[in-house]
Amino acid sequence: MSTDLSLFGVVNAGSSSLKFAIYEAESCLLSGQVEGIGVRPGSKARDAAGQPIPAPDVTRQPPATPAEALLMLLPWLRDRLGGRTVSALGHRVVHGGPQHARPERVTPALLEQLTVFESLAPLHQPHNLAPIRAVLERMPQLPQVACFDTAFHRSMPEVAQAFALPYAMTERGLRRYGFHGLSYEYIAGRLPELAPDIAAGRVIVAHLGNGASLCALQGGRSVATTMGFSALEGLPMGTRCGELDPAVVLFLLERGMSPAEIQDxxxxxxxxxxxxxxxxxxxxxxxxPEPRARFALEVFVYRVARSVGSLAAALGGLDGLVFTAGVGENAAPVRAAVCEACRWLGVELDSEANAVHGPRISRPGSRAAAYVLPTDENLMIARHTRALVAT
Structure with a gap:
């Protein structure tokens, strides 16, 4: 058994799930996930063609945490790869804070720094870090790379990062960071090939899924985004409130709710x-058919469209609107409603193209083009990991 320098593992850990993939150069050899960790775990896996393959058995000795699940996966991965082992693991880490503007090799000191941000992304950060820590303890010789969702937004100008708080607080790190950066970085890299008409211009990318945000790109660089200090701000999401008057939190505290209850x-x-x-x-x-379901969707579309207008102002206009992630790539009715609300910005929807998910869903001659482009955060992590380990 020997380490294969061309193989890289990608890990995306959540509170009760762990997604994984193995890459050789730009090709994904296999991928899968373990779900229901700590309750009733199950697993699934797919080969390079996307076809189901026998997944690791996680029921005989059920993992209690995503970290345990990763340690169980590594022998299975070695067997599936014919004895080849990965040369490094790349991890999605949601929050990198102000100091980490690019992927970094994992060290005990880096882990300690990143732990500080767990309270800013409680749904993600603790669970991102636990498998890294487990591998570092069990297999310290295996290189690991932390890829930050905040890093892509470090190009935002200071005015886009600042809160109107005393400047000393800004210097201590109370600022807008932005998230979903790996997704936006991937889309920005694909625009020259898939949407060359807008790639160098003013583009708003809508990463719409259970977590949702928008990013304004100027020539492929982030200049503004809807998420801020934490992954709670901005658009309403699956279970997160999004933008909220801070006085609501003060009101709830005065009414006797604890910080933990408010966080929940x-x-x-x-x-x-x-x-x-x-x-x-x-x-x-x-x-x-429930009225409240329709109302929730109406609120979501309203907030997306309003935020598109805000980011268009930051850009000084709009050349293109790109939809990506689970809802953005698959929910044609949501895209149609957003595009209709953005007609004033020059977006003219091609309903037939939208129904089949594009890739271009705006009419010929539309002043602002609209696209549906799949994102690939895993490939972005694999690229960063390969590049960093090679240096």
């Missing part, structure tokens, strides 16, 4: 779930 409310019981009272899943809401 804003991160896990709000958003589309809270608005609808039914589900956080857009597919459920689109299929539901």
């Amino acid at each position: 409310l804003l991160y896990r019981r709000s958003g589309m779930l809270g608005l609808s009272g039914l589900s956080s899943d857009f597919r459920d809401l689109l299929a539901s």
